[in-house]
Amino acid sequence: MRWFETPNFDFVSKRKVAYVISGILLVLSIATIFTKGLQYGIDFKGGKEFVLKFEQPVNVSELRSALTDPLGSSPEVKLFGSETEILVRTDNESAINDVENIITSTVSQTYPSNSAFVEKSDSVGPRVAEDLKSGGLQSIIYSMAIIFVYILIRFRRWTFSAGAVAALFHDVIITLGIFTLMNDWVNFSLLIDQNIIAAFLTIVGYSLNDTVVVFDRIRENSIVHKGMEYIPMVNKSLNDTLSRTVITSITTLFVVVVLFIFGGEVLKGFSFALLIGIVLGTYSSLFVASALVVELEAKTKK
Amino acid sequence: MQGNGLKIGLIAAFLAMTLWYLFPTIQYNLEQKQISELSPSDSLQYVDENREKLASIKERTLNLGLDLQGGMYVMLEVGTPQLILELAGENLDENLEQVVATARERALENDTDFIDEMQAEFEATAEGARLSRYFRNDAADITRRSTNQEIVTFLKAQRTEALDRAIEIIRTRVDRFGVTEPSIIKQGTDRIVVELPGVDDKQRVRNLLKGTARLEFRVAANANEFSSFIQQVYNYFDEKAAGDEGDSLNTIQPNALLEVLSPGQSPYVLGYAAEQDTAEVNALLADENIQRMMPRNTTVLWSANSLPFGVSGEEVFSLYGVKEDVELTGEVIEEATVQFDPATNIPEVSMTMNAEGARDWARITGANINKPVAIVLDGYVYTFPNVISKISNGRSSITGVENVGEADDLVNILLSGALPAPLEIVEERTVGASLGQASIDASLNSVLIGLGIVAIFMIVYYRTGGAVADLALLLNIVFILGILAGFKATLTLPGMAGIVLTIGMAVDANVLIFDRIREEQRTGKTIKAAISAGYSNAMSAIIDANITTGFVALVLLSFGVGPIKGFAVTLLAGICCSLFSAIIITRVVIDYLTRAKSDSVNFG
Numbered sequence: 001m002r003w004f005e006t007p008n009f010d011f012v013s014k015r016k017v018a019y020v021i022s023g024i025l026l027v028l029s030i031a032t033i034f035t036k037g038l039q040y041g042i043d044f045k046g047g048k049e050f051v052l053k054f055e056q057p058v059n060v061s062e063l064r065s066a067l068t069d070p071l072g073s074s075p076e077v078k079l080f081g082s083e084t085e086i087l088v089r090t091d092n093e094s095a096i097n098d099v100e101n102i103i104t105s106t107v108s109q110t111y112p113s114n115s116a117f118v119e120k121s122d123s124v125g126p127r128v129a130e131d132l133k134s135g136g137l138q139s140i141i142y143s144m145a146i147i148f149v150y151i152l153i154r155f156r157r158w159t160f161s162a163g164a165v166a167a168l169f170h171d172v173i174i175t176l177g178i179f180t181l182m183n184d185w186v187n188f189s190l191l192i193d194q195n196i197i198a199a200f201l202t203i204v205g206y207s208l209n210d211t212v213v214v215f216d217r218i219r220e221n222s223i224v225h226k227g228m229e230y231i232p233m234v235n236k237s238l239n240d241t242l243s244r245t246v247i248t249s250i251t252t253l254f255v256v257v258v259l260f261i262f263g264g265e266v267l268k269g270f271s272f273a274l275l276i277g278i279v280l281g282t283y284s285s286l287f288v289a290s291a292l293v294v295e296l297e298a299k300t301k302k
Numbered sequence: 303m304q305g306n307g308l309k310i311g312l313i314a315a316f317l318a319m320t321l322w323y324l325f326p327t328i329q330y331n332l333e334q335k336q337i338s339e340l341s342p343s344d345s346l347q348y349v350d351e352n353r354e355k356l357a358s359i360k361e362r363t364l365n366l367g368l369d370l371q372g373g374m375y376v377m378l379e380v381g382t383p384q385l386i387l388e389l390a391g392e393n394l395d396e397n398l399e400q401v402v403a404t405a406r407e408r409a410l411e412n413d414t415d416f417i418d419e420m421q422a423e424f425e426a427t428a429e430g431a432r433l434s435r436y437f438r439n440d441a442a443d444i445t446r447r448s449t450n451q452e453i454v455t456f457l458k459a460q461r462t463e464a465l466d467r468a469i470e471i472i473r474t475r476v477d478r479f480g481v482t483e484p485s486i487i488k489q490g491t492d493r494i495v496v497e498l499p500g501v502d503d504k505q506r507v508r509n510l511l512k513g514t515a516r517l518e519f520r521v522a523a524n525a526n527e528f529s530s531f532i533q534q535v536y537n538y539f540d541e542k543a544a545g546d547e548g549d550s551l552n553t554i555q556p557n558a559l560l561e562v563l564s565p566g567q568s569p570y571v572l573g574y575a576a577e578q579d580t581a582e583v584n585a586l587l588a589d590e591n592i593q594r595m596m597p598r599n600t601t602v603l604w605s606a607n608s609l610p611f612g613v614s615g616e617e618v619f620s621l622y623g624v625k626e627d628v629e630l631t632g633e634v635i636e637e638a639t640v641q642f643d644p645a646t647n648i649p650e651v652s653m654t655m656n657a658e659g660a661r662d663w664a665r666i667t668g669a670n671i672n673k674p675v676a677i678v679l680d681g682y683v684y685t686f687p688n689v690i691s692k693i694s695n696g697r698s699s700i701t702g703v704e705n706v707g708e709a710d711d712l713v714n715i716l717l718s719g720a721l722p723a724p725l726e727i728v729e730e731r732t733v734g735a736s737l738g739q740a741s742i743d744a745s746l747n748s749v750l751i752g753l754g755i756v757a758i759f760m761i762v763y764y765r766t767g768g769a770v771a772d773l774a775l776l777l778n779i780v781f782i783l784g785i786l787a788g789f790k791a792t793l794t795l796p797g798m799a800g801i802v803l804t805i806g807m808a809v810d811a812n813v814l815i816f817d818r819i820r821e822e823q824r825t826g827k828t829i830k831a832a833i834s835a836g837y838s839n840a841m842s843a844i845i846d847a848n849i850t851t852g853f854v855a856l857v858l859l860s861f862g863v864g865p866i867k868g869f870a871v872t873l874l875a876g877i878c879c880s881l882f883s884a885i886i887i888t889r890v891v892i893d894y895l896t897r898a899k900s901d902s903v904n905f906g
Contacts, residue, residue: 001763001906002820051737096730097505119737121504125728128377130413139861146853154846198796198866201858202803202873205851209807212850213814216843244810244817251759251813252806255752259802262751264744266369267799274803 004243011238011286012231012294018287022170029177038176039183041191042089042122044136046129048099049089051120057083058111066110070102079187081265085119087189096123136197143201144168147208155215159296164211167289171207171280172200178276188268195270203277206252210245210285217241218290230297234290242286249282309890316882317777320784326362327787333359364787367794367868370742372735373499374507378472378725380465380492382416385723389460390436398436401427415491417461421454461492464722469494472725474718475510479711493728504732506707512725514680515715517632519666519698522570522674522686523623527597529569531623534595536565539586559586563621570674570686572602574618580604583621599626606682607702622683624676629666631720634659634696638716640709643701649709651700653716660696668692679712745798752805753779760809764816765904770891771812774883778808781879782872791875794868804876810847811884814840816905829902833892837885844885852877 042049063086064077076089092099100118107116124132144165151161176192183190217237225233256278260271333356337345349356368375383406390398405420412419424431433453434446444456469488476484476496485497501507523531539559562582563573575583586592587602596602603624608617637654655663666675667689677685677700684700703709733741757775760768782801786793819836827835855877858870895903 005820006824053734053736095508096727097508100505117734118504118732119734121730121732123727123730125379125726127379127410127413128729130410134413135861139857142861143854143857146857147850150850150853194862194866195796198858198862198869201854205854205873206807208850208854209810209847212846213843216846220839220842240821241817244813247763247813247817248807248810251756251809252803254755254759255748255802255806258752258755259748259799262744262748263799263802264741264795266741266795267745270796270799 002243004239004246007239007242009239009242010235012235012291015287015291015294018291022284022288025174025177026170029174029180032177032181033173036180039180039191040133041189041193041196042124042129043193044129044133046124046126047089047091048096048124049087049120049122050100050103050118051080052086052088052103052107052116053119054084054086054111054114054116056114058086058114060086063088063107063110067103067106070106071099078189081188081268085265096121099123132194136194139197140172140200140204143204147204151212151215155219157293159293159300160215162296163289163292164208164215166292167211167284168204168207170284170288171203171277174280175200175203175273175276179273186272188265188272190269190272193269195267196273199270199273199277202274203281206274206278207281207284210248210281211289213244214238214241214285214290215293218293231294234294238286238290245282245286249278252278306890306893309886313887313890316781319788320781323362323784323788324364324780326359327364327783330356330359330363362787364783365790365792366738366742367792367797367865368497368499368731368738369733369795369865370738370793370798371499372502372733372738373497374501374504375729375731376496376498376507376511376727377489377729378468378494378496378511379728380461380468380494381724381726382461382492385461385464386417386420386457388723389457393436393438397427398424417454417457421450425450458491465492465494467722468725471718471721472496472511475714478714478718479507479510494725500735501732502735503707506711508727508730510711510715512727513711513715513721514724515632515718515720516680517635517716517720518628518676518678519630519663520624520626520628520676520678521666521670522676523600523625524597525569525673528572528600528623531595531597531600532565532569532572535559535572535587535592538591538595559583562586564618566620570623572621572623574609574620576618577608580619600624601626603676603678603681603683605686605702606679606684607704620683620686622676622686624678624683629675630655630659630662632716633720634662635716638713640706640713641699648701649703649706651703651709651712651716653698653700655696655698657696660694663696663698664692664694741795741798745795745802748802749779749798749805752802756805756809760812763906764812765906766895767812767816767819767892767903767905770888770895770903771809771816771884773891774812774887775805775808777887778804778876778879778883781883782875785875785879786872789871791871792868793872794865796865796869797872800869800872800876804872804880807851808876808880808884811840811844811880812888814844815884815888819905823905830896833896833903837889841885844881848877848881 060077060079064074067077067088068074071090071092073091076087078087079085080087088103090099092102100121104116104118147168148161148165151164152158155161179190179192179196214237217240218234221228221233221237221240225236228236253275256271256274259267260275263271337348340348383402386402387394387399401420401424405416405423408414408423409416409419421433424433433450434444434448437444437453437456438446439456442456442459444453448456465488469486472494473486476486476498481498481501483499485495487495489495496511498507536557536559539557543557562579563575565573573583600623602621605620605622608619634655635653636656639652640649641652642649670689671691672688674686674688676683677698679700684702687701700712703712753775757772760771762768764771779801782804785791815836818840819832822832822835822839823829852874855870855873859867859874862870892903895901
């Protein structure tokens with residue numbers, strides 16, 4: 001089977017369309033992030049989270065109102081994967097033993113015949129949350145910086161570095177925007193926590209992988225086809241590598257979809273981030289990174 | 303084919319090594335399966351007979367993270383502010399308390415070191431103020447003339463020492479508690495990370511870890527003084543209620559204190575309160591006027607455990623009046639054991655003091671006959687017995703414990719020693735064994751399904767080439783697991799996700815190569831020339847792509863914590879293995895398939 005055997009798409013001249021699409025997505029994402037604020041999980045905000053496993057399904061809003069008074073404020077209560085597993089998130093600052101006691105005793109009073117136990121609990125203090133947040137931010141910034149430098153050394157052109165890193169920011173910001181926007185709509189958690197940072201860095205790695213393969217071909221073609229104009233040469237490189245880009249995206253998407261469906265509730269947000277990121281990463285290496293290189297090269301030539 | 307002998311040797315050696323490291327894991331799982339098939343008594347006997355063998359295999363198995371096997375992760379922080387106040391001792395004054403409180407908030411806000419913030423705050427309060435006013439230590443050569451910088455260095459050293467001691471004590475407590483393969487490590491300047499696989503009894507562990515184990519023997523408050531204080535307190539709230547009356551329409555405001563605290567008969571008990579009301583009582587009593595009424599050298603402390611009260615049997619806690627002076631501390635305890643009250647069979651902790659403690663104890667009990675003494679642990683009164691006669695054998699006991707487990711833990715805490723400063727749980731994550739197993743199942747399923755889909759796709763798209771890539775992919779997963787086992791890394795749930803992801807991305811190198819081979823074929827090259835050119839031309843893209851991803855994994859490894867580290871490790875291992883298998887293994891196989899002149903490989 002062969003797809004895109006000798007494709008001849010004009011990616012570069014379509015870049016204006018891509019700029020509009022990317023521009024709209026970026027503006028929407030940034031607007032969403034600024035108006036709604038990033039939705040942090042307890043890793044970055046501090047707080048306590050309990051997953052209760054019941055024998056029979058329970059009503060989420062009923063449980064929420066039952067817990068509101070004892071906890072002193074309305075907790076976040078949602079299903080965690082199945083009908084019988086419930087996640088309770090609270091910012092009650094008492095010691096974890098006390099909070100857990102309040103929750104378990106309230107639950108056993110409200111549902112005397114439906115026994116429940118805590119199958120997972122997480123508690124993060126404000127100071128640790130601060131540390132984790134700055135660690136996450138630093139890891140993203142450092143990886144971007146390292147990538148910039150590596151591409152600069154390998155390809156000897158700052159335009160390549162700038163194009164690659166800009167495409168990465170593009171991917172991460174839009175993924176963040178989608179996360180922020182969709183958190184209220186989906187029935188799994190899209191809060192930003194350590195797992196999501198790991199997913200972002202994976203997206204960065206993946207998107208970069210695609211971009212670097214294209215860059216590598218541009219470098220090769222610029223030597224092999226010396227006389228060729230810059231834009232057609234970039235276009236040819238994109239077409240040369242198109243089959244590979246698509247196939248790798250497909251195999252990676254396969255496994256990420258599998259992870260999303262079968263990987264369990266804990267990994268839902270993580271695999272969702274990867275899902276968006278891989279689609280975006282493929283798009284950005286085809287339409288954003290190389291287009292920016294073309295743009296920047298044209299600027300520097302003048 | 304030339305040079306492939308070396309490659310084959312390398313592959314064989316690598317495979318042998320990974321299988322060697324994975325063997326114990328396979329062996330252990332087989333043993334477990336065998337044990338689970340035996341009858342309960344037979345399996346117990348089998349485990350007993352092969353205890354050493356099983357333990358030695360287990361030690362070499364692939365470590366599973368707490369999120370997969372279930373257990374508890376706790377990060378504790380040394381209470382540096384409390385440690386500082388303690389070090390100041392008698393020199394402590396309101397100024398220092400104020401400085402410590404401000405510095406504490408500022409350190410949290412700016413995410414900076416508390417001691418540095420304290421120095422800055424202290425120097426800001428008064429020009430040329432010297433910390434040496436508060437801290438004196440002959441052993442560390444800290445005198446009145448020491449500079450603030452010297453003091454800060456001294457305080458930081460004290461904190462390190464406190465942290466190290468705390469780690470020792472926590473280790474002893476955890477060992478006594480009996481957890482298999484606990485891990486206790488220092489993190490930063492003031493934190494301890496404790497990992498306890500398979501622990502289920504969270505509440506007990508939390509109390510065990512953070513209990514300072516400060517045992518104190520105190521004398522009860524003076525009966526006359528304290529009963530008049532009790533009178534004054536209730537009167538004060540009566541008057542306050544009457545004073546508030548004006549606002550509302552002639553309704554008599556209830557006495558705020560009586561709402562939450564019921565007065566008792568004893569001249570040593572301020573009252574009784576239900577658990578949920580104790581915080582409210584504390585808030586009401588914090589009133590400045592109340593503090594002024596308090597008899598000199600007296601304070602109130604809650605009981606540690608509840609008494610059934612009234613007809614409904616509601617659980618209530620007593621608020622005792624005790625002297626502020628501490629007569630004896632836990633340091634005099636030489637031995638502690640759990641015993642059962644012969645009459646009621648209720649567990650209690652019986653303690654024996656050393657000679658010096660026994661002498662003091664005799665003096666204290668002798669001087670307080672017919673009065674209660676308080677045995678206080680970590681600020682809560684456990685026992686408040688009336689002294690009947692002088693105790694000269696150094697014996698005492700803590701009664702009123704709820705169950706044998708709590709009694710065991712108390713003995714453990716008492717014998718492990720007191721923590722130099724209180725520890726606070728700043729992060730805690732627990733996963734139940736059932737959820738861990740569910741995660742293992744879910745991620746294993748994902749690996750298998752993902753592997754199946756990708757494998758089929760590769761064969762459909764690249765035919766023989768795809769099948770060769772699949773073989774490499776399979777070996778790849780074995781290699782990753784072998785590397786993890788070999789380096790004693792821990793497989794976490796994000797780590798499993800990393801493996802699934804690697805499956806999708808590992809074929810990338812082969813996709814690059816095979817696409818390149820197809821491209822070379824189109825230029826009219828023979829199959830062998832195309833293969834050779836395909837491999838060599840695809841190489842630079844493969845290397846660049848993997849190195850950049852490798853950098854990202856390294857960044858994750860250095861910044862991430864816990865499970866994320868596990869993800870980074872598998873990602874890194876995945877990158878190395880997939881490079882190896884995609885470049886070397888597939889090459890050897892494809893070379894073998896094209897060894898004769900007429901041979902050809904179908905790349906779809």
